Every structure is written in structure tokens, then in C-alpha cells.
Amino acid sequence: MGELNIPTLDDRDFLNKKILVRLDINSPIDPKLGRLLDDSRIRSHIPTLKELLDKGNALVLLSHQGRPGDNDFVGLEEHSKLLSKYLGREVEFVEDVIGPYALRKITDMRGGDVVMLDNVRLVSEELIEATPEQHARSFLVTKLSKVVDSFVNDAFATAHRSQPSLVGFPVVIPSSAGRLMEREVSALAKVFSADLSPKVFVLGGGKVQDSLRIVENLSKKRLADRILTGGLLAELFMVAKGMNLGRENLQILEKFGILSLVPRAKKVLLSGAPIEVPVDFKVEVSGGVSEESSTKLNGVIKDIGPTTEDIYSSFIKDAGLTVVRGPMGIIEDERFRRGSTSLLRAAFEGKGYVIVGGGHMISMIGETPLDQSKVHVSTGGGALLLFLAGERLPALEALARGVKE
Numbered sequence: 168m169g170e171l172n173i174p175t176l177d178d179r180d181f182l183n184k185k186i187l188v189r190l191d192i193n194s195p196i197d198p199k200l201g202r203l204l205d206d207s208r209i210r211s212h213i214p215t216l217k218e219l220l221d222k223g224n225a226l227v228l229l230s231h232q233g234r235p236g237d238n239d240f241v242g243l244e245e246h247s248k249l250l251s252k253y254l255g256r257e258v259e260f261v262e263d264v265i266g267p268y269a270l271r272k273i274t275d276m277r278g279g280d281v282v283m284l285d286n287v288r289l290v291s292e293e294l295i296e297a298t299p300e301q302h303a304r305s306f307l308v309t310k311l312s313k314v315v316d317s318f319v320n321d322a323f324a325t326a327h328r329s330q331p332s333l334v335g336f337p338v339v340i341p342s343s344a345g346r347l348m349e350r351e352v353s354a355l356a357k358v359f360s361a362d363l364s365p366k367v368f369v370l371g372g373g374k375v376q377d378s379l380r381i382v383e384n385l386s387k388k389r390l391a392d393r394i395l396t397g398g399l400l401a402e403l404f405m406v407a408k409g410m411n412l413g414r415e416n417l418q419i420l421e422k423f424g425i426l427s428l429v430p431r432a433k434k435v436l437l438s439g440a441p442i443e444v445p446v447d448f449k450v451e452v453s454g455g456v457s458e459e460s461s462t463k464l465n466g467v468i469k470d471i472g473p474t475t476e477d478i479y480s481s482f483i484k485d486a487g488l489t490v491v492r493g494p495m496g497i498i499e500d501e502r503f504r505r506g507s508t509s510l511l512r513a514a515f516e517g518k519g520y521v522i523v524g525g526g527h528m529i530s531m532i533g534e535t536p537l538d539q540s541k542v543h544v545s546t547g548g549g550a551l552l553l554f555l556a557g558e559r560l561p562a563l564e565a566l567a568r569g570v571k572e
């Protein structure tokens with residue numbers, strides 16, 4: 168695949184084989200009911216799976232969902248039912264990952280069978296970041312690689328993690344990128360090499376550590392003309408600027424360990440990075456919603472306010488490239504979706520190219536018809552931004568170095 172030298176399905180003899188396919192079907196989950204709120208990531212893998220099934224292969228599907236301790240850390244039974252629906256054939260859910268039950272099921276599979284293993288992060292070693300060679304010795308890789316012939320990585324959205332299920336298998340069995348991985352990498356590389364300026368990055372969502380890393384990268388390489396922040400990332404930069412967020416917002420930042428990132432955020436600001444923070448917010452006060460200026464905050468921040476929407480939208484409309492990753496507010500609650508919706512609208516109405524990434528933003532786009540020549544909807548969030556910032560993605564590197572057939 169292009170300059171990255173990654174084998175694709177075209178480079179492998181995947182005919183009547185047993186193939187382990189790493190998907191990223193990590194989806195937004197309703198925190199109260201534990202049910203999936205959006206299945207876009209699930210649908211995005213269907214072309215890869217259909218192509219492999221059409222060639223008589225048996226498929227063992229592997230994915231994560233959430234992280235241990237989080238509300239969205241759930242099993243994959245509901246995911247497997249949706250995969251069955253979109254594939255038009257049974258996807259058997261196996262409530263196990265590397266135990267004897269899973270291994271027996273895989274051993275007994277025949278061409279055309281599909282099984283979905285349970286959440287790979289139930290195996291604690293999956294959350295360890297290490298080298299491909301170290302991960303090749305993990306329980307996960309040693310056990311599963313003995314019962315399959317080959318590995319296909321279609322999980323672009325997790326390609327920035329150096330975890331066993333992403334980097335370990337290419338060391339030991341013939342591996343390739345799936346069609347989604349191929350499509351993402353080709354589209355993003357093309358867009359980013361073109362001269363599309365000014366470049367505006369809209370960053371929100373909950374994964375503040377990741378977002379800060381992205382901001383550090385963008386500012387070090389001077390890749391962004393403006394970085395428009397929302398959500399907890401905006402709050403972090405406001406604290407770094409010495410602004411007063413009010414007691415409750417500070418307590419939330421403290422609870423999520425975000426205050427420890429303030430020195431890094433200060434460093435980014437000192438380097439002259441073009442960071443914008445909201446001038447107003449939608450906040451929740453005693454069960455009600457109101458709008459407050461960023462300089463006089465009393466309520467709990469839940470979304471950007473209307474003036475910020477206007478300011479951010481005007482930057483976006485004039486951009487040559489807008490990259491949107493992560494929502495501006497708590498979009499699971501209808502009352503706090505407006506900020507994110509208006510910025511997406513501004514991006515689609517603007518004159519520039521638009522890349523939208525991350526599970527939550529994709530769920531906001533839903534089935535809206537889009538002009539494909541102007542918009543790339545990426546399944547990646549963190550992976551997308553790190554790729555655009557020129558970072559090496561471990562899962563892609565592992566595929567490029569992997570064993571030759």
C-alpha cells in the first residue's frame with residue numbers, strides 16, 4: 168500500500184484460510200442502558216469481511232470496546248448481532264477470548280463460518296503498550312496464532328496503540344491490512360499532502376491525554392493554523408491560561424486526573440501554538456441549562472456557547488482543510504449537541520476539504536448524504552490525528568515489517 172509498503176488483501180493468498188481479523192467496532196454506548204448508540208464503525212468493516220468470506224475463508228473477529236473501569240467497557244454480543252445483520256449470515260458470539268472454549272470453537276470452524284470473540288480488553292495484557300516482538304510472546308498472540316492461518320488488521324481507529332492484538336500477530340503469521348485500513352490510509356495521505364490551507368483542527372471529546380499529545384505534535388511541526396478546542400481539552404487550556412473555571416468544573420478536571428496535564432498545556436501555549444478556547448459555554452445549574460461567559464462561570468460546563476459557535480464557525484468556513492475530532496459537549500444529552508452540530512454544519516458548508524473522525528462525531532453525521540469529493544469520514548479519532556501529525560502508527564509499522572509468506 169503506497170509508500171508505507173504495507174501488504175493489502177491483494178498481496179496475500181487468502182483463499183480457504185482461517186483468518187483472524189482485528190476490527191475496531193468500539194462504539195458509543197448509552198451509559199444508562201449499556202446499549203450501542205451508533206453502528207457506523209461496525210458497518211465500515213463489512214466490505215473487508217464480505218471479500219474474505221467470498222473467497223471461502225473462515226473468520227475469527229477480534230475487537231475492543233471501551234476500557235476497563237469505563238461505562239462503555241461492555242461485551243460484544245450486541246455488536247456480533249449487528250455484524251450478522253449487515254453480513255447477512257450468522258456471526259456466532261463466543262463469550263471468551265483465549266480460553267479453551269474459544270480455542271476449541273476456532274479449531275472446529277469451517278470455510279464460511281464467522282465467530283466474534285469477546286472484548287479483547289478482557290485479557291489484561293491487551294492494555295500494555297510494548298514492542299511487536301514483546302507482544303508476539305503474549306498469551307493472546309501465542310494462543311490465537313496457533314489456531315488461525317493469517318491475520319488481517321482492519322482497525323485503523325486503533326492503529327496508534329502498540330497493543331498485542333494490533334502489533335503482535337504480524338511478527339508470527341502472514342498478515343495484511345484490510346480494505347478499511349487501506350482506504351483510510353490512502354485517503355488521508357492524499358489529502359494531507361495536498362496544499363490545503365489554512366488548516367483548522369477542531370478538537371474535543373473525552374480523551375484529553377490523547378488530544379494533548381496531538382496538540383503537542385501539531386504545534387511542534389507547525390501543522391495547524393488554528394486549533395479550536397472544546398470539552399475537557401478546552402478546560403485544560405483555560406486552566407493553563409490562568410482562567411477561573413469555578414469549583415465544580417475544577418473538581419471534575421481533578422477527578423479525571425486532567426490537572427496534572429496543566430504544565431504540558433502551559434508549555435504548548437508558551438510555544439505560541441494557535442490554540443483557541445471558548446468565550447462562552449452552555450452550563451448546567453441546578454438541573455437547568457444556561458449560557459455563561461468563560462470569564463464568569465458558575466455552572467458545570469456541558470457544551471460551547473452561541474458566541475463561540477459563531478467564532479469557530481467563521482474560522483472553519485474560511486479553512487482550506489478542517490479536521491474535526493471529538494465533540495464539543497456531552498452529545499449523549501440532546502440539550503448539549505448544538506455546539507458540535509453547528510461546527511459540523513459550518514464545515515460542510517465551508518469551501519475547504521473536511522475530515523471528520525472519532526466514533527462520536529461519526530455518530531452525529533449518521534446517514535447524512537455527503538459530498539465524497541469534499542469530505543472524508545474517518546473511523547479514526549486519535550489514530551487519525553496522529554497520522555495527520557506525521558506520527559508513526561505502530562499497527563501500520565508492524566504490518567509493514569511483518570513476516571513474509
Ligand code: 3PG
Nearest residue numbers: 191193234324325548549
Ligand atoms: C478510539 O475510539 O479512538 C479507538 O477505538 C481506540 O480506543 P482507545 O482510545 O480506548 O484505545
